Amino acid sequence: MSTTGQGTPAQSATADREIVISxxxxxxxxxxxxxxxxxxxLSRWWGPEGFTxxxxSFEFRAGGEWDFLMHGPDGTDYTEWITWIEIDPPERIVLLHGESRDDPNAFDSVxxxxxxxxxxxxxxHTVFPSKEVRDEAVEKYHAIEGGQQTLSSLADYVGELVRNGVED
Structure with a gap:
């Protein structure tokens, strides 16, 4: 954590637009x-509980895109789009995620x-274009709980791979 000259924690310039889940x-x-x-x-675990x-289309490379539909448990389909900005295997991925390529509310994730x-x-670590977009994602779309559920699904899926001896 960084501190200001007075010894108090420094606030990130984007803190009110961020969600961090680990x-x-x-x-x-x-x-x-x-x-x-x-x-x-990805198709085996991506998304919150009840989603498929x-x-x-999918092209995993810097500049490549993932165009997909998420199917909600209530039958609603959600159009989603990700472009991969930076890929540093196996340490880091930077991406832009929205409903479409021209979505003004797309958000950055590292x-x-x-x-x-x-x-x-x-x-x-996700940064939204504004505090309002972040707040809507949290309140209307339950982004924090959804992110936690998605990582839980990833953990369950990878655990199954390890138990089955598939570690490649």
């Missing part, structure tokens, strides 16, 4: 990274994958 997953970092970056894995995902012994600490 989780320790009991699996090697390379496997957690792979599960987050290969479409054959259908990929329309995902870090840190080895923690035999486990992996994953952190999703």
């Amino acid at each position: 989780r320790v997953i009991d699996a090697p970092r390379e496997l957690v990274f792979e599960a987050f970056t290969e479409v054959r894995h 995902t259908t990929t329309r 995902l870090t994958f840190e080895a923690d012994g035999e486990a992996t600490r994953i952190e999703m």
Whole structure:
């Protein structure tokens, strides 16, 4: 944590627009990274509880895009789009996520994958374009709970891979 000259914690210029979610997953970092970056894995765990995902196109490279639909438990379909900005395997991914390529409310996320012994600490640091967009995501779309559930689904999925001896 950084401090100001008076010894008080420095506030990030984007603090009122941020959501940070992290989780320790009991699996090697390379496997957690792979599960987050290969479409054959993503469709098995992506999204909050009760959601499923259908990929329309996927190209995992800097500048590549993931165009997909999330199907809510109530039958509602949500159009989603991600472009990969920066990829540093198996440590970091920077992405832009919105409903479409021209979504003015798209948000930036930095995902870090840190080895923690035999486990992996994953952190999703998201910055929204405004406090209002962040607040709407939290209040209307339950972004914090959804993010926690998504990382829980990832942990369950990767745990299943480890139990089944699939660690590549």
